[in-house]
Amino acid sequence: xxxxxxxxxxxxxxxxxxxxxxxxxxxxxxxxxxxxxxxxxxxxxxxxxxxxxxxxxxxxxxxxxxxxxxxxxxxxxxxxxxxxxxxxxxxxxxxxxxxxxxxxxxxxxxxxxx
Amino acid sequence: xxxxxxxxxxxxxxxxxxxxxxxxxxxxxxxxxxxxxxxxxxxxxxxxxxxxxxxxxxxxxxxxxxxxxxxxxxxxxxxxxxxxxxxxxxxxxxxxxxxxxxxxxxxxxxxxx
Numbered sequence: 116x117x118x119x120x121x122x123x124x125x126x127x128x129x130x131x132x133x134x135x136x137x138x139x140x141x142x143x144x145x146x147x148x149x150x151x152x153x154x155x156x157x158x159x160x161x162x163x164x165x166x167x168x169x170x171x172x173x174x175x176x177x178x179x180x181x182x183x184x185x186x187x188x189x190x191x192x193x194x195x196x197x198x199x200x201x202x203x204x205x206x207x208x209x210x211x212x213x214x215x216x217x218x219x220x221x222x223x224x225x226x227x228x229x
Numbered sequence: 230x231x232x233x234x235x236x237x238x239x240x241x242x243x244x245x246x247x248x249x250x251x252x253x254x255x256x257x258x259x260x261x262x263x264x265x266x267x268x269x270x271x272x273x274x275x276x277x278x279x280x281x282x283x284x285x286x287x288x289x290x291x292x293x294x295x296x297x298x299x300x301x302x303x304x305x306x307x308x309x310x311x312x313x314x315x316x317x318x319x320x321x322x323x324x325x326x327x328x329x330x331x332x333x334x335x336x337x338x339x340x341x342x
Binding site for chain 2: 119148157159205207216225
C-alpha cells in the first residue's frame with residue numbers, strides 16, 4: 116500500500132508570492148491534516164479535512180487555506196508569502212479520525228521563502 | 230494554548246543502553262502517539278495508545294498511557310545506532326474527536342557505537 120505522498124518536495128519562493136502544496140493520502144483514508152514544522156515552533160497544526168469539509172483549524176492567519184477533493188486528495192495554499200513561512204509542511208492521513216486517530220505522515224514539502 | 234512538555238530535550242548514549250523519555254501536560258488526552266523523525270523526512274508512527282494505563286510494545290520500544298491521562302512515556306531497550314533521530318510524542322485532547330494532534334518539542338537521540 117502506497118504511503119502519503121506530497122508534491123513538490125522542495126520549493127523556493129519570494130516574499131509576496133503564493134504557493135500551493137499537494138497531498139495524496141493513503142488509499143482509503145478520508146481524513147487529511149496539515150502541519151507546519153519549524154525549528155523554533157516545532158510541529159504546529161494547520162487544519163484538518165474530512166469528506167471535503169474543514170473540521171478543525173489551527174491558529175494561523177487567513178493567508179493559509181486548504182481544501183479537499185472528493186478523492187480525499189488535499190491541497191494547501193499560502194498567499195502573500197512572508198519570510199517566516201519558511202518551513203517543512205507536513206501532511207498526514209488517517210483512516211477514521213473518530214475511532215482511530217493514527218496519523219501517517221508524508222515526507223513533507225520544504226518551503227523556502229526568500 | 231495546550232502544550233506537551235517533552236523531556237529530555239536531547240540524549241547522547243552508548244550503544245546497548247536503555248533510553249527513556251516522557252511527555253506531560255496539564256490537559257487530559259484521548260490518545261497518545263509516539264513518532265520518530267529522521268532528517269529530511271516526515272515523522273514515522275511508532276506506537277499508538279488509546280486507553281489510560283495501556284502498555285504497548287513494538288519490538289524494543291515500549292510506551293505507556295499514563296493513568297491520569299496527562300502523561301506518557303517511551304522506553305527503548307538495548308539501543309542501536311539506527312535509533313538515532315528525533316522522537317516526538319503527540320496527543321489528541323479529550324473530549325475532542327477531531328484530527329488535531331498536539332506535539333511535544335521532541336527528544337533528539339544520539340547513539341555512540
